[in-house]
Amino acid sequence: MATLIPAWIDGKLTPVEKLQAHVQGLRHKAVSVFLLDGDNVLIQRRALSKYHTPGLWANTCCTHPEWGEVSVDCANRRLDEELGITGVALDHRGQVEYRADVGGGMIEHEVVDVFVGRATADLSVRPNPDEVMAHRWISLPTLRSEVVRTPEQFTPWLKIYLADHQDQIFNGAT
16 A cells, blocks of 8 residues: 655645655655754664665654654654654754755655654664664764765755754754
């Protein structure tokens, strides 16, 4: 069964198949989560089986709410499904909107509810290999430096978050 996500068609929020939203570049809802430990952020490398941006480093987790799903519930669900993480309180940091080519003829045109959680580096992480091939804690200065040196290793949206929405997301982290 195809996953239906909320997308805008003719100005009205409508359930649309996720792949269709990306192929047509439809503006749609999304969720991004960043877990922080001081100035360190937990990032993940997307599994090679992902249908777009496989093998690239991304924020802690990101996804699309299913039709009718509340964003914070979606964020918590995907933290568990992708990384086996539960019980972290998430703070809503507002929305950001971006449009990015993610390859394979697909466009992410997302209206993203951004959530930040505080955790520690000893947090139990149990990645789902169908979703995540690696994860690591990295300081924000090191992450910024790596994105500049090797931008091809990072998802378009992570580069956009760092370039355009740093203060909103990392408020207080260096």
